[in-house]
Amino acid sequence: MNLPATELSELPLRLEQPDFPARPDHAVLLSATARMVADGSAVTKADITRTLDIARSTANVVVDDLLERGLIERAGNSEASGRGRPGERLVIAPSFGTVLVADIGNRSTRVCVSDLSQQVRAARSLDIGFEDAPDQVLAAVIAALDDALDSSDCDPALVRCVAVGLPASIDIRSLPPVIRRPTNSLWDGFPVTHHLSRHFECPVILENDANLRAIAESRILPAHQLPLIYIKMGTGVGGGIIGREGRLQRGADGAAGEIGHIQVHSALEIRCSCGKYGCLQAIASESALLERIRSRTGENPSATTESNLTERLRSGDLVTAEVMHESALAIGEVVAALVQFHNPARVVLGGALIEANEETLAVVRSIVYRSAHPLATRNLYLGQSLLGRDGALIGGVISAIEHALSPDRISSARPGESKITFTEG
Ligand SMILES: [Zn+2]
Incomplete structure (x- = not known):
C-alpha cells in the first residue's frame, strides 16, 4: 500500500541547532545555517546574520561555502519584512540528496523517502515487523525503500542518512549501536546498521521508536x-x-x-x-x-x-x-x-x-x-x-536530516562530490 505523502502535513518542523560555543568554528556555522535554511526559520543572509548574531562578512563566507558545496541554492527574492529590503531567498538544493526512514513496528512497518526540507517524496507500508526475523524484515525494508526512491525519481547515490525506529532498547555504548532485547534472541545484538549502511552507503541511525515520537512531538511545539x-x-x-x-x-x-x-x-x-x-x-x-x-x-x-x-x-x-x-x-x-x-x-x-x-x-x-x-x-x-502514528516517521526524518546537516558531515562534504565521505556511525 502506498501512503499519500500529504498525511505528513505538519512539516516542516523545527530543527535543533548544533552545540553553539562562544566562538563557533566554521563547521558549526555551516551546520547552523544549513539547518535554518532547511526548516525555513532563516532563509536570507540578513536573517542568518541576525539569528546567529555574527558579522555580515562571516555570514557571506558561510553562505558562499554552502552554495559552492551544492548544499543550498538561490531561489529568487524573499518578501521584504518591515522596512528591510527584500533579500535573496536560500533553499536546500534538491540535488543535495535525500534521507530515508523505516519505522519498524511489532507487526507492520512504514518507510519513507524525504528531501532535506522535510518534504516526503514517497512512502510505503509493509505487513512485516519486529515479530519476524531481522534478515527478512531488513530485506523487505531495503526493497521498499529502493522502490520508493525509484518512484520518486530520487538518486539512490544521494541518500545522506537512514534512520530506523524499532520497539526496543538501543545500546548506545556499542559501536555501532545495537538492539538489546534479551527475550528476542533474533534481534538481540543484530547488526541492523551494518545491513542498511552497506546497501545505501551512508550513515544509519538506530533509535527506539518512542524516542523518535518524542522528538517529533517536541518539535511541533x-x-x-x-x-x-x-x-x-x-x-x-x-x-x-x-x-x-x-x-x-x-x-x-x-x-x-x-x-x-x-x-x-x-x-x-x-x-x-x-x-x-x-x-x-x-x-x-x-x-x-x-x-x-x-x-x-x-x-x-x-x-x-x-x-x-x-x-x-x-x-x-x-x-x-x-x-x-x-x-x-x-x-x-x-x-x-x-x-x-x-x-x-x-x-x-x-x-x-x-x-x-x-x-x-x-x-x-x-x-x-x-x-x-x-x-x-x-x-x-x-x-x-498531536502527531499520532506518523510521529515515529517524522521523528526519523528530523533525526536523519540533523545528522546529514551536522558539523562533521557537512564539513566533510567536498564541492562536486556526489556523496559525503562515508564512515559508519
Ligand atoms: Zn518488564
Missing part, C-alpha cells in the same frame, strides 16, 4: 514547552524524554525513557515479557489488556485481537472499559512519579487506544494532579499526541 515526556501505549509501553534544551535524553547506556518496565503495585503478580514481575507493561500494554479480556470473558483468542480493541472500547464494551481503566490507573501511578521527579512542561500520551478515548487521559490526569507536588504540576500540560 514552541521551544519553551520543554522538558517533554512522551509515553506510548501499544503492543508494549515505551517512553522518550526531551530535555529543556531540546535534546533527546538517552541516559548512560540508551535505556532512558523505558517506562514500560517500571514496577507498579497493581501488576506485582503479573509476569512481563521481559521475564520480571510487576512491570507497567505487564498490565497496561495492549497485549496485557487482551489477556485480561480473554480470561474474564472466556472468548476465543481469534475473536479478541489488538486491531479490534479500539472498536470494542468505542462501542462501550464493559469488560474492555474495565481493563482499560485498570491500565489507566497504572499509567497514572507511573506518570505521577515521573512528573514529581522530572518536572516536565508537557506529558504526551500516544497510541491508538489512548487516542480513541478521553477516559484514560482523564484518569491519568486526576492521579497526577492529586499526587504530585503543586510546583511540579503548576505549568504542566498533560495531553494526547
Whole structure:
C-alpha cells in the first residue's frame, strides 16, 4: 500500500541547532545555517546574520561555502519584512540528496523517502515487523525503500542518512549501536546498521521508536514547552524524554525513557515479557489488556485481537472499559512519579487506544494532579499526541536530516562530490 505523502502535513518542523560555543568554528556555522535554511526559520543572509548574531562578512563566507558545496541554492527574492529590503531567498538544493526512514513496528512497518526540507517524496507500508526475523524484515525494508526512491525519481547515490525506529532498547555504548532485547534472541545484538549502511552507503541511525515520537512531538511545539515526556501505549509501553534544551535524553547506556518496565503495585503478580514481575507493561500494554479480556470473558483468542480493541472500547464494551481503566490507573501511578521527579512542561500520551478515548487521559490526569507536588504540576500540560502514528516517521526524518546537516558531515562534504565521505556511525 502506498501512503499519500500529504498525511505528513505538519512539516516542516523545527530543527535543533548544533552545540553553539562562544566562538563557533566554521563547521558549526555551516551546520547552523544549513539547518535554518532547511526548516525555513532563516532563509536570507540578513536573517542568518541576525539569528546567529555574527558579522555580515562571516555570514557571506558561510553562505558562499554552502552554495559552492551544492548544499543550498538561490531561489529568487524573499518578501521584504518591515522596512528591510527584500533579500535573496536560500533553499536546500534538491540535488543535495535525500534521507530515508523505516519505522519498524511489532507487526507492520512504514518507510519513507524525504528531501532535506522535510518534504516526503514517497512512502510505503509493509505487513512485516519486529515479530519476524531481522534478515527478512531488513530485506523487505531495503526493497521498499529502493522502490520508493525509484518512484520518486530520487538518486539512490544521494541518500545522506537512514534512520530506523524499532520497539526496543538501543545500546548506545556499542559501536555501532545495537538492539538489546534479551527475550528476542533474533534481534538481540543484530547488526541492523551494518545491513542498511552497506546497501545505501551512508550513515544509519538506530533509535527506539518512542524516542523518535518524542522528538517529533517536541518539535511541533514552541521551544519553551520543554522538558517533554512522551509515553506510548501499544503492543508494549515505551517512553522518550526531551530535555529543556531540546535534546533527546538517552541516559548512560540508551535505556532512558523505558517506562514500560517500571514496577507498579497493581501488576506485582503479573509476569512481563521481559521475564520480571510487576512491570507497567505487564498490565497496561495492549497485549496485557487482551489477556485480561480473554480470561474474564472466556472468548476465543481469534475473536479478541489488538486491531479490534479500539472498536470494542468505542462501542462501550464493559469488560474492555474495565481493563482499560485498570491500565489507566497504572499509567497514572507511573506518570505521577515521573512528573514529581522530572518536572516536565508537557506529558504526551500516544497510541491508538489512548487516542480513541478521553477516559484514560482523564484518569491519568486526576492521579497526577492529586499526587504530585503543586510546583511540579503548576505549568504542566498533560495531553494526547498531536502527531499520532506518523510521529515515529517524522521523528526519523528530523533525526536523519540533523545528522546529514551536522558539523562533521557537512564539513566533510567536498564541492562536486556526489556523496559525503562515508564512515559508519
Ligand atoms: Zn518488564
